[in-house]
Amino acid sequence: LEAYVSVLASEFSDGQALQALKLLKENLPASYHEGSKNPVARERVHSAATIAGIAFANAFLGVCHSMAHKLGSQFHIPHGLANALLICNVIRYNANDNPTKQTAFSQYDRPQARRRYAEIADHLGLSAPGDHTAAKIEKLLAWLESIKAELGIPKSIREAGVQEADFLAHVDKLSEDAFDDQCTGANPRYPLVSELRQLLLASFYGEAFAEQ
Structure with a gap:
């Protein structure tokens, strides 16, 4: 997801990012539920992880990983889980054609994240003919929320076991450190x-991010 909307995405990384997502959509639930009883699904999930790694090794990542690095380090949350707790709100944040700040590269000279997320929904067969961009993004978010629920992923950072007082005591430092993370520069929307x-904060309380 992050590699496909990264400002460093290219024709070389796009196909790998989309193929990894398709393999995960088709095989991750079976791999999770059936385990060693379904070696084909497990193999395809491992392949998807590797293909995704090739994609983001070339296109890099974004603020979901920036925040997940700091969240995991501070509260000992496994890295994949930390990303899962943040990804839907990061999509809501990035899917903005008029961001506060925009990262500009020659191949990404204007906001394109909304269109790129909609393309992911198309590729995964989530959208319907006639859907507008906003509807496609909502369907992508709905699919992500449903697969997280199926995999038993908590709905919020608080549900993952982080105490509110502890989180609030560290959130300012987490935000500053995430801003300085190496992944932030490739995010399609340059954050404050x-x-x-x-x-x-929205992800801690399990709320959908909304512009303020």
Whole structure:
């Protein structure tokens, strides 16, 4: 997901990112539920992880990983889980054609994240003919929420076991450190520290991120 909307995405990484997502959509639930009884699904999930790694090794990542690095380090949350707790709100944040700040590269000279997320929904067969971009993004978010529920992923950082007082004591530092993370520069929307704080707070309480 992050590799496909990254400002460093290219024709070389796009196909790998989309193929990894398709393999995960088709095989991750079976691999999770059936385990060693379904070696084909397990193999395809491992392949998807590797293909995704090739994609983001070339296109890099974004603020979901920036925040997940700091969240995991501070509260000992496994890295994949930390990303899962944040990804839907990061999509809501990035899917904005008029961001506060925009990262600009030659191949990404204007906001394109909304269109790119809609393309992911199309590729995964989530959208219907006639759907507008906003509807496609909502269907992508709905699919992500449903697969997280199926895999038993908590709905919020708080549900993952982080105490509110502990989180609030660290959220300012988490936001500042996430801003300085190496992944932030490739995010399609260049964040303010205050916006990262809003994302973290919304994700802690299990709320959908909304612009303030």
